[in-house]
Amino acid sequence: KNEVEQSPQNLTAQEGEFITINCSYSVGISALHWLQQHPGGGIVSLFMLSSGKKKHGRLIATINIQEKHSSLHITASHPRDSAVYICAAGYQKVTFGTGTKLQVIP
Amino acid sequence: EAQVTQNPRYLITVTGKKLTVTCSQNMNHEYMSWYRQDPGLGLRQIYYSMNVEVTDKGDVPEGYKVSRKEKRNFPLILESPSPNQTSLYFCASSLKGTGVVYEQYFGPGTRLTVT
Numbered sequence: 001k002n003e004v005e006q007s008p009q010n011l012t013a014q015e016g017e018f019i020t021i022n023c024s025y026s027v028g029i030s031a032l033h034w035l036q037q038h039p040g041g042g043i044v045s046l047f048m049l050s051s052g053k054k055k056h057g058r059l060i061a062t063i064n065i066q067e068k069h070s071s072l073h074i075t076a077s078h079p080r081d082s083a084v085y086i087c088a089a090g091y092q093k094v095t096f097g098t099g100t101k102l103q104v105i106p
Numbered sequence: 107e108a109q110v111t112q113n114p115r116y117l118i119t120v121t122g123k124k125l126t127v128t129c130s131q132n133m134n135h136e137y138m139s140w141y142r143q144d145p146g147l148g149l150r151q152i153y154y155s156m157n158v159e160v161t162d163k164g165d166v167p168e169g170y171k172v173s174r175k176e177k178r179n180f181p182l183i184l185e186s187p188s189p190n191q192t193s194l195y196f197c198a199s200s201l202k203g204t205g206v207v208y209e210q211y212f213g214p215g216t217r218l219t220v221t
Contacts, residue, residue: 030207031207033209033210035212041194041214041215042212042214042215043196043198043212043215044212045209045210045211045212047209048207048208048209048210049207050207086148086149088149091207092137092154092156092162093151093154093162093164093165094139094141094151094154094164095151095165096141096148096149096150096151097148098146098147098148099148
């Protein structure tokens with residue numbers, strides 16, 4: 001059983017919708033990553049969290065260490081947000097979720 | 107430009123022929139790591155390094171070797187590749203902090219096919 005679970009696995013949204021992707025983990029960690037992977041394969045780090053909340057533009061990430069849960073929110077979604085979003089738990093040793101494939105339709 | 111480079115980007119090889127995938131970063135990062143990505147399995151960590159001469163196993167180290175003789179380089183060595191090592195490989199690096207967490211920078215990936 002994967003120690004990092006993401007939901008949903010697939011998500012289709014209309015442009016402009018508010019999107020939430022969830023990540024739960026069973027291991028004790030010091031940090032959690034949110035990554036974005038576009039078709040073609042390149043991976044970009046969106047956030048690195050150890051507590052609380054971070055915001056970059058339309059993206060917001062939160063983490064609750066006690067509940068072992070993190071969420072990635074996208075406000076005012078746009079077709080260019082279409083990608084696979086991956087959470088990864090841990091700082092040195094890293095365990096990944098299987099990803100959420102997001103498609104935003106114009 | 108700050109970047110992580112990997113070479114080669116694409117490689118087709120045969121079972122048993124030793125190969126090395128190079129990874130280099132120009133950001134003076136202490137931490138470097140190798141991952142493989144497979145359909146249905148996602149990303150999995152192979153090896154990581156916290157600094158020169160300090161390496162440790164990730165979740166799937168079998169069949170791989172690494173070395174960290176210089177801070178900027180972290181090559182991945184497949185001594186005797188097998189078809190189950192056909193995968194997309196990513197190298198990543200980050201700063202290492204005490205009480206501070208830093209994002210990882212990923213290389214562009216190396217697509218390896220072992221026949």
